[in-house]
Amino acid sequence: MAEEIRLMKGNEAIGEAAIRAGCRAYFGYPITPQNELTAYMARHMIAKGRTFIQAESEVAAINMVYGAAATGARAMTSSSSPGISLKQEGISYLCGADLPAVVVNVARSGPGLGGISPSQGDYFQSTRGGGHGDYYTIVLAPKSVQEAADLTYEAFSLSEKYRVPVLVLADGLIGQMMEGVVLPEPIDPATLPRKPYAVGHAQEMGRDYNHVSSINLVPDELEAKNRERFQRYEVIKKELCRYEEIEVEDADIVFVAYGTSARVSHGALMMARERGLKVGLFRPITLWPFPYARIAELAAQGKRFLSVEMSMGQMVEDVRLAVNGKSEVYFYGRCGGNIPSQEEVFAEVARLLGK
Amino acid sequence: MELAYGHPKSLKSIQTKYCPGCGHGVIHRLIAEVIDEMGLQTKSIITNPVGCSIWADLYFDFDSVQPAHGRTPAAATGVKRMLPDHLVICYQGDGDLAAIGTAEIIHAANRGEKFTVIFVNNAIYGMTGGQMAPTTLIGQHATTAPEGRDPINAGMGYPIRVSEMLATLEGTRYLARGAVNNPVNVRKTKQYIRKAFEAQMRGEGFTMVEILSQCPTNWQMKPLESVSWLEQNMITFYQLGEIKNTLSDAPASQAPKA
Ligand SMILES: Cc1ncc(C[n+]2csc(CCOP(=O)(O)OP(=O)(O)O)c2C)c(N)n1
Ligand code: SF4
Ligand SMILES: [Mg+2]
Numbered sequence: 001m002a003e004e005i006r007l008m009k010g011n012e013a014i015g016e017a018a019i020r021a022g023c024r025a026y027f028g029y030p031i032t033p034q035n036e037l038t039a040y041m042a043r044h045m046i047a048k049g050r051t052f053i054q055a056e057s058e059v060a061a062i063n064m065v066y067g068a069a070a071t072g073a074r075a076m077t078s079s080s081s082p083g084i085s086l087k088q089e090g091i092s093y094l095c096g097a098d099l100p101a102v103v104v105n106v107a108r109s110g111p112g113l114g115g116i117s118p119s120q121g122d123y124f125q126s127t128r129g130g131g132h133g134d135y136y137t138i139v140l141a142p143k144s145v146q147e148a149a150d151l152t153y154e155a156f157s158l159s160e161k162y163r164v165p166v167l168v169l170a171d172g173l174i175g176q177m178m179e180g181v182v183l184p185e186p187i188d189p190a191t192l193p194r195k196p197y198a199v200g201h202a203q204e205m206g207r208d209y210n211h212v213s214s215i216n217l218v219p220d221e222l223e224a225k226n227r228e229r230f231q232r233y234e235v236i237k238k239e240l241c242r243y244e245e246i247e248v249e250d251a252d253i254v255f256v257a258y259g260t261s262a263r264v265s266h267g268a269l270m271m272a273r274e275r276g277l278k279v280g281l282f283r284p285i286t287l288w289p290f291p292y293a294r295i296a297e298l299a300a301q302g303k304r305f306l307s308v309e310m311s312m313g314q315m316v317e318d319v320r321l322a323v324n325g326k327s328e329v330y331f332y333g334r335c336g337g338n339i340p341s342q343e344e345v346f347a348e349v350a351r352l353l354g355k
Numbered sequence: 356m357e358l359a360y361g362h363p364k365s366l367k368s369i370q371t372k373y374c375p376g377c378g379h380g381v382i383h384r385l386i387a388e389v390i391d392e393m394g395l396q397t398k399s400i401i402t403n404p405v406g407c408s409i410w411a412d413l414y415f416d417f418d419s420v421q422p423a424h425g426r427t428p429a430a431a432t433g434v435k436r437m438l439p440d441h442l443v444i445c446y447q448g449d450g451d452l453a454a455i456g457t458a459e460i461i462h463a464a465n466r467g468e469k470f471t472v473i474f475v476n477n478a479i480y481g482m483t484g485g486q487m488a489p490t491t492l493i494g495q496h497a498t499t500a501p502e503g504r505d506p507i508n509a510g511m512g513y514p515i516r517v518s519e520m521l522a523t524l525e526g527t528r529y530l531a532r533g534a535v536n537n538p539v540n541v542r543k544t545k546q547y548i549r550k551a552f553e554a555q556m557r558g559e560g561f562t563m564v565e566i567l568s569q570c571p572t573n574w575q576m577k578p579l580e581s582v583s584w585l586e587q588n589m590i591t592f593y594q595l596g597e598i599k600n601t602l603s604d605a606p607a608s609q610a611p612k613a
Binding site for chain 2: 024051055056060061063065069070071090199202203210212213214
C-alpha cells in the first residue's frame with residue numbers, strides 16, 4: 001500500500017507524531033503560535049484514554065511532565081518562547097534527576113512579550129542548558145512539517161536512550177504552515193517496557209524502592225553525578241550530530257542556517273548558483289550537539305561561512321567556535337519576527353563574493 | 356504473641372535529621388502506620404517537597420519523587436494520572452504550598468486530583484532558617500519579620516487559612532485539620548489521614564490533611580514550650596477538625612446536597 005500523504009499544519013503534525021510515538025501524557029498552556037498543538041492533543045489524547053491537562057501555567061505543565069516522566073511514561077509539553085523561559089527551572093530538574101521528556105518550542109520573537117511572529121532568538125536558551133546548573137539538552141531543529149513530525153517522533157526514543165530531555169525547536173512558521181506529511185508508525189504505549197529507574201509497580205518489578213530526585217548536598221557525590229552526565233553528553237556528541245549539506249563541495253561561501261532560515265538560504269543558494277556563484281548550505285539538524293567538527297573540516301578547506309539567522313546573531317557564535325579563526329565567518333540576520341527574503345540573503349552573499 | 360505496637364514497616368528505623376521536638380517525624384510515622392494498616396507499602400509514592408521534609412525519601416521505605424519548590428502538586432498530578440491505582444502522597448510545607456506553590460495547589464485541588472496532600476503547617480520556613488511563612492501568625496517573630504508579623508504598618512499580609520480557602524473549590528472532597536502537639540491530637544490526625552487515604556484509593560476527589568506542627572528550632576523554643584505555644588496560639592486561629600467532608604461515606608449532615 002502506498003504511504004498516505006496528509007496535508008497538515010506543523011503544530012498538528014507534531015501532535016500526531018507525539019501520539020504515534022506513544023506519548024501517554026501531554027501538559028500545555030495556551031500561547032501563540034503553538035495553540036493548534038495543544039488543541040490537537042486535547043482532541044486526540046482524551047479520545048484515546050490518555051492524559052491531557054490544560055495546566056494553570058507553563059511552570060505547572062513542565063512539573064506535571066516531571067511527575068509523569070518519573071513513572072517512566074512518555075510525556076511531553078509544548079509552548080512558545082516566553083513559556084519556555086518559564087519551563088527552564090523544570091527542565092533543569094529533569095536533567096538533575098536524569099528523566100527523559102520532550103519539550104516542543106514553536107518559537108516567537110522577543111525579548112519580553114515580543115511578538116508572535118517566527119524567530120530564532122531562542123538559540124541561546126535552547127543550546128546552553130537554559131536553566132540553572134551544568135547541563136545540556138538535545139536540541140532538534142526541523143525545517144519542514146515532515147521533519148517536525150519525524151524529529152518529534154524520534155525525540156521520545158532519543159530522550160529515553162540517553163536519559164536527557166529533548167527540545168524540538170521549531171518556529172512560528174514551521175508550526176503554522178501546511179505541507180504534505182507521511183506520518184510514522186503508531187506505537188502502543190502499553191507495549192513500551194517499564195523503566196527500571198521509575199516509581200510505581202515496585203512489587204511487580206521486584207526491585208528496591210526508587211527515589212527520583214536531583215538533590216545531593218555532598219559536593220563529591222554531586223560532582224560525580226554531574227561527571228557521569230557529562231560522559232553521557234560525550235556519547236551523544238559522538239552518536240547524534242546531524243546536519244544536511246547542499247552543494248558544499250565546491251562552495252566558496254557556505255550558508256550556515258537551521259529551520260526556517262535554512263529554507264530561505266536554500267532559495268538564495270539557487271539564485272546564486274543560477275548566476276554561477278559558488279555558494280553552499282550547511283544545515284545543522286541537531287543544534288546541540290552542534291556539528292563543530294564538520295564545520296572545522298570545511299573551514300580547513302578554506303571555505304568561508306555566512307550564518308543566516310532570524311536573530312541578532314546567536315548560532316554564529318558556535319560557527320565561530322567551530323571555525324576557530326581558520327577562516328572568515330559572517331553574519332546576516334533579521335529579527336523582531338521578520339523572516340529574511342531569499343533576495344536579501346542572496347544580495348548579502350553576492351556582496352561578500354564581490355559580485 | 357501478637358505485636359501490639361512496633362516500628363512501622365514503611366518507615367526505616369534510622370535516625371532522622373529533624374530537630375528534637377520537630378513535628379515532621381511524628382507525621383511521617385502516622386503516614387507510615389496508615390500505609391502499613393492498609394497494606395499499601397509497595398503501592399505508595401510520596402512527592403516530598405523542598406523544605407525540611409525534603410529528607411522524607413531517606414526515611415520512608417517506598418518510592419518517592421522530589422520536585423521543584425512549590426511544584427509538588429503539579430508533579431503529584433503527573434504521577435497520579437499515570438498510576439491511578441497507587442497511593443500518591445503530596446507532602447508539603449507552608450512555604451511550599453501557600454507561597455511559591457499557591458497556583459499549583461489551588462488548581463490541583465480544583466481539578467479534583469485524586470491524591471492526598473499532607474500539608475505541614477508550622478507557621479514558618481523551617482529549612483531556610485525561620486523566615487516568615489504565609490501562615491505565620493500576626494505578631495509572630497521571624498527573621499524577615501523581626502518585630503513580629505505586622506499586616507498593616509509593615510504590609511506583611513495576614514495568615515492564610517488554607518483549608519478553609521480550598522473548601523470553596525468543588526474539586527475538594529475531604530479537608531481536615533489536625534495537630535501533633537499532644538497524643539489526643541496525634542490520634543485524631545491519624546484518623547484524618549486514614550480517611551483521606553481510603554478516599555483516595557476509592558478514587559474520590561482531592562483530599563488534604565493540614566497538620567499544625569512544631570518547629571521549636573525556628574520558633575526559638577524548647578520542644579515542650581513549642582507544644583503549648585502551638586496549643587495556645589495556632590489552634591486558636593487554625594480551627595481543628597474536618598473542614599469539609601463530601602466523601603461518599605460522609606455522615607448525612609456533611610454529605611453533598613443533591
Ligand atoms: C525556587 C526556590 N526558591 C527558594 C528555595 C529555598 N527554600 C528552600 S526550603 C524553603 C522554605 C521551606 O519552608 P516550608 O515549605 O514551610 O517547609 P518547612 O521547612 O517549614 O517544613 C525555601 C524558601 C528553593 N529551594 N527553591
Ligand atoms: S527546622 Fe523546624 S521544621 Fe525543620 S527539622 Fe528543625 S524543627 Fe523541624
Ligand atoms: Mg514551614
